[in-house]
Amino acid sequence: MTSYIIRRILVAIPVFLAVTVLVFALRALVPGDPVEIMFFGESPPPEVVEMIHKSWGLDKPIYEQYYIYMSRIVKGDFGTSFRSRQPVMKDIAARYPNTLRLAFTGLTLAVLLGVITGVISAVKQNTLFDFGSMIVALVGVSMPAFWMALLMMYYFSVKWSLLPAMGTGTWKHLVMPSLTLGLLSASVTARMVRSSMLEVLRQDFVRTARSKGLSERVVVYKHALKNALIPVVTLIGLQFGSLLGGAFITETVFAYHGLGELGVMAINNRDFPVVQGVILVISSIYVLVNLIVDVMYGFIDPRIRYS
């Protein structure tokens, strides 16, 4: 097991480094001088430009710039925002707990709802419940997140005054954004759990369990479900990625102070240090979560460790 974990970590390191290269390249790829972008397209005097270039290390060759970038990142220095002139790290540190909270609440909702619905659908295949829940799941994966968010806002905040429409702070602010994210993911999870469960239920060991005279309950929940959930673990890693991606839209709609909202504002303001910081943090979280999921996978399914 230890060697499996070490192997997985060794694979994750180059991926993470490649992610930092791409994020670094974001700024290098942007057409135009970053100093001009900083000054809203107006060129300051050449001496000033040169001074800023020097202080940012822009006069150095690109690989050296990457080295400088990385050595700052390691120290937690993500640069200074073009717009607020504040350290990027300050904004990110203030906001990332909010995004994590949102993503985890959404994920919990997605897994609970998705697994329960998927299992019942599979066990009661071709019944009204199965049919109904799969139609709801299809609607769920096909609905634009921002529309769902606006509908929720309309009903829960405006019509019924149950929840605050916007902002961050209390658990009430978390309900609608995490529902938006969670329901979409739950739809994907439910479909996946259903088909995985249906496949397992057809297998020989399930027939053996039944023929031993075990109750249907034990067969389904003790024998089948455990095996059906194995592929779902991988899906959770991927779903976490779509939750993090979805946070950009959801946070913007609900003016929820997370990394997503910060990122969208920064892209619209062409505030590249902030864009880079947000993308780097979000992708790192994603790489880390997938690493954890892979290690968990090794624990759950011993076959994986030896392949």
Place this chain on the structure above:
Amino acid sequence: MSAPKHKSLAYRNMWRLLRSSQFLVGGAVVAVIIIMAIFAPWIAPYEPFERDRDSRLEKPSLEHLFGTDWLGRDLFSQIVYGSRLTLYIGFVSVGIALTVGVALGITAGYFGGWWNTLVTAVVDVMLAFPSFVLALSIVAVLGPSLTNAMIAVGVRGIPVFARLARGEALRLRETEYIEAAKALGATNARVIWSSLLPNAFSPLLVMATLQFPFAILMTAGLSFLGLGAQPPTAEWGRLIVGARDLLMEAPWLVNIPGMAIMATVIGFNLLGNALRDVLDPRLQD
């Protein structure tokens, strides 16, 4: 040699498709959207951006089927014209992902060696970003516009197709007919073009159909964030952003474009599921 057999397989598949309710419902929805897009000028009762001061924010009625917006523009006409953009977005972004992804994946799987290592590494790194975050990063570099959003969504899809095509090439490379083609002196390009690609067609078609709704949703999402289509356009995601502040007074301006996007996405999802069930059961989720 195997022509009649192929014909009968195609025939059988066609029959299975026609008996699938998913295919029929999905196909019908997609057909409506295609007809709307082709015949937009004849179907739309008004010019999509024609303003009418006297009929602002009118509820849906016989005169204005989907009501009017704050400038008195007919929403039904905008939706009809918007269907063109929706299809265009889907075709362009999936087209980018498909062509580049398949070119990379097939050659990587077929030739192997350092090229395979390189392509696999690039694909892995691209997949290390959450999908929407990758698209956002590309838009951040290129700047906000509908074209750039489509490019971003297309590039985001490249690893998906590259991975699939590579797997297919690896599998097919070992088959006897590919070896036979090579033994007969076919060039690599010929083997790829006339033996590999046709045999990898089914899974690629299924994936393309399933990626289509995904691309539409993602581009609409970018437009909603102000990073895709810019006003005035009839892009459905953009229509929702324009009207979001009017949700109270004129909910139809948000809900009808929302439903249009959802119906299109459902249609393509159903079509993709049906194609997958018939053509490539291995891809099942």
